[in-house]
Every structure is written in C-alpha cells, then in structure tokens.
Amino acid sequence: MTGFARHQATGTWGQLVWELRTVNHRYLDVSFRLPEPMRALESEFRTRIGRRVARGKCEASLKLDLSAGEQGSLDIDSARLQSLASGIRQVSEAMDVQPPDPLRVLAWPGVVQQAELDQEALNTAALESLDAGLDALAEARQREGDKIDTMLCERADGIESLVVQVTDRLPALRTEWEARLRERLADFKTELDESRIEQEFLLLLNRTDAAEELDRLNAHTQEIRAILKRREPVGRRLDFLIQELNREANTLGSKSQDTEVTRAAVDLKVLIEQMREQVQNVE
DSSP states (O other), X not given: OOEEEEEEEEETTXXXXXXXXXXXOSSEEEEEEXXXXXXXXXXXXXXXXXXXOOSEEEEEEEEEEGGGSGGGOEEEOHHHHHHHHHHHHHHHHHHTOOOOOHHHHHTSTTTEEEOXXXXXXXXXXXXXXXXXXXXXXXXXXXXXXXXXXXXXXXXXXXXXXXXXXXXXXXXXHHHHHHHHXXXXXXXXXXXXXXXXXXXXXXXXXXXXXXXXXXXXXXXXXXXXXHHHTOSSOOHHHHHHHHHHHHHHHHHHHHHOOSHHHXXXXXXXXXXXXXXXXXXXXXX
16 A cells, blocks of 8 residues: 655754655565664664554655754864864974865864764654654555545445346346247257256256356455455455456356346456456555
C-alpha cells in the first residue's frame, strides 16, 4: 500500500528529519538511508517499522543536521591559539615567509574544540521521531485503504449481480437444451428409449451446469467482505480469494454453451482483474 510521511525533530544535538515512503510489494522490504551517527540503530529502526508495516516496500530516509544544535558551535582554545601564533611568528621572522591562512590555523589539532555529541539524546529523539512518522504513515495508508475497500466492495457487488443474472438464465437454458436434444433425436425417425434420452440429457447437464461455480463465486465475494472488516493484514488472504474467483470464472466460461453466459463470464473476469490489481496494494 502506498503512503508517505515526514517528521522533523530538533534538540541540543541539532535537527533530524525522517521521510518514510511505502509502495506496493508482495512482501515487506525495508531499506534505509542513515547518517553515520545513526547506523548503530538500524536494527531497532527495522524492528519498529516491521511492527507497523506488514507488507510493502518501505524506504526510510533519515537526515541529520548537527550544525543546527550546540554541536554546531565552535569553541577556540585561546591559550593554544596564542601558543601557535607565537610559534608562527618566530618561523615567519626566521624564514622571511608570509604567515599561514587563518583557516589553516583553525585546522591545527586542538585549536578548535567542538562540543561533544549527546548520542543518547540523539538516539532517543530519532526513535521517537520515527514512531511519530509511522503514525502519520499509518494514517495515510488507512485513507488509501478505505478507498480500496470501497472499490473492492463495488466490484464484489458487480460479481454478485452477474451471478444472479446467470442463475436466472439457467432454468431457461435447461429447457432449451432438452428441446434441442429432442429435436435432433427426432431427425432419426425411429423410436428411442425414453430412459436413455433422460440419461443423455443428465450427462449434458452435468457437463454444462454451472450452479456449483456460481455458488462458489457468491461464497468468495461474501468471504472478501468479511475479510475486509478485519483489523489485521489481509492482503495474502485476498490474493488467494482472487485466484479462486478467477478459477471459477474460467470454469464458468469453459462450461458455457450460451452467448449470455459467455458474456457474463467475460465481464466476471474483467471485474476480478480489477480487484486483483487493487489487492496488490492491500497490506
């Protein structure tokens, strides 16, 4: 299921920003982009995402700006700088050379003291921010899920309507098949065994009767509605039911000896394919 969320946090350590993206995928696949100070927490990040996202390809990107916090300020060791400046003057006078660039002086070890990073506070903030981002991601995915739920129920309505249409057509078909069989037998102009005619007609019905497939189609759509009401990952269950719907529609089409039933079987397959595409988005 697709979704996007962004969450930002600030503190004495600076600023961090989580960006979370999910797209359709058969299984859960999580990938990270993390700054070096946060790589040690990748396992914990992965665990927390796994608790909230059961299916999909999830890209989690964390941006960290330490310059926005106290760690971004630079403290100059005045005593060491004075000592270094004195040495530079002596060298410059002795060798008659220009003094070095001030930036090179600042790069000298010990001249600039950078505030120590509070790693524990940063770790806590990163985890809390991730949880907040996952909350926002869940809301985005829920909104999409509600739309998919509506679409799947509409397609299930369409399937059930076609099932009713074919079911209503079956009694007339049986009458037509029997009449057609008797017409062909009458062409032989000979007396036939009525019981044998009944046997042949029953064999024909057995090969072409689709009542069982129609019952299963209805049962599957009812199960889909029940599954959609569950508050748990249901994508794989829906995958299986879509396969079963498609199998029944194929069987109905292969048994069909009537234009209306064949047309209904084709319409069924169109609806089922539309459902199959959307089910790939369901967690």
